[in-house]
Amino acid sequence: MMVKQKIRDGTLFYECEECHLLYEEKIWAERCEDFCSTHHACSLEITKHASKTNS
Ligand SMILES: [Zn+2]
Incomplete structure (x- = not known):
């Protein structure tokens, strides 16, 4: 599984493909995806490390 990269408002985020939360740090997106x-x-x-941008 690979986290997805997404640009939001000019900022790069990493998306957990399981729960679709966005993270500014790739490591958290990977941990989230592993866990999910x-x-x-x-x-x-x-x-709690996810970006608020997604909601
Ligand atoms: Zn997740």
Whole structure:
């Protein structure tokens, strides 16, 4: 699985393909995607690092 890169308002974000949250740091998007695909749920410890831009 590879996180997706997305440009929002001129800023590069990384998207978890499982839950579609956006992260400014690739490492968190990868951790989110790992967790989401394994547990089919999000980890609050990970999603708190997500960008607010997505909502
Ligand atoms: Zn996720």
